[in-house]
Amino acid sequence: xxxxxxxxxxxxxxxxxxxxxxxxxxxxxxxxxxxxxxxxxxxxxxxxxxxxxxxxxxxxxxxxxxxxxxxxxxxxxxxxxxxxxxxxxxxxxxxxxxxxxxxxxxxxxxxxxxxxxxxxxxxxxx
Amino acid sequence: xxxxxxxxxxxxxxxxxxxxxxxxxxxxxxxxxxxxxxxxxxxxxxxxxxxxxxxxxxxxxxxxxxxxxxxxxxxxxxxxxxxxxxxxxxxxxxxxxxxxxxxxxxxxxxxxxxxxxxxxxxxxxxxxxxx
Numbered sequence: 001x002x003x004x005x006x007x008x009x010x011x012x013x014x015x016x017x018x019x020x021x022x023x024x025x026x027x028x029x030x031x032x033x034x035x036x037x038x039x040x041x042x043x044x045x046x047x048x049x050x051x052x053x054x055x056x057x058x059x060x061x062x063x064x065x066x067x068x069x070x071x072x073x074x075x076x077x078x079x080x081x082x083x084x085x086x087x088x089x090x091x092x093x094x095x096x097x098x099x100x101x102x103x104x105x106x107x108x109x110x111x112x113x114x115x116x117x118x119x120x121x122x123x124x125x126x
Numbered sequence: 127x128x129x130x131x132x133x134x135x136x137x138x139x140x141x142x143x144x145x146x147x148x149x150x151x152x153x154x155x156x157x158x159x160x161x162x163x164x165x166x167x168x169x170x171x172x173x174x175x176x177x178x179x180x181x182x183x184x185x186x187x188x189x190x191x192x193x194x195x196x197x198x199x200x201x202x203x204x205x206x207x208x209x210x211x212x213x214x215x216x217x218x219x220x221x222x223x224x225x226x227x228x229x230x231x232x233x234x235x236x237x238x239x240x241x242x243x244x245x246x247x248x249x250x251x252x253x254x255x256x257x
Contacts, residue, residue, distance in 0.1 A: 061176075082190075083150070084153065084190075087154060088157075088176075088183050091157045092179070095175060095176070103151070106154070107150075
């Protein structure tokens, strides 16, 4: 009977949850940092990293002369590629950064600065 | 498994521009199918996705000089058919390797001592008219 009473009482009392998450010694309350354990925020790439990786992808494209590649080069005008190569480079970038770029956006990317810009702004770039 | 690969319906492109954008759409759908294809035919050790993309692009570029939209439509239809066949596994691994990985240059092994005496005309004839 005591246990039934206890269960009934516990069913009506709200026990305050005072969890404190300790992160590197500092105490954060539950409502302060809701997703403090998740590492979602630090996926975002720095601009230098994006530039480096984009240039690597462009340089390793077989038809491209690596010495001509710079962060402001236009694929068709400066590197002498054609539009099909353009689509191929966009796909290589998709593969490198694990993105899926929709067709309309992919059509607009035809130079290094545009590519870097797009990838930097994309939330899912990995 | 009849897998209809996003068939581009209207057989008549109104203009060269439309045909051109259809070509790019076709190339994109082929590239998006590449991971599936590599999985199906176990090509992971043989070739990389970028090499496959390059070989598809070179085959498309092979016909890039054509200006008649109807001819382009016909070629696109054949391309879509080929892509559909590959994706629904109607082809086998050696087909893919022979046609897309090794390509035309790798097949001609015998132009060596046997044909040294023959004329240029014959050499070109044996080489085929796939240029």
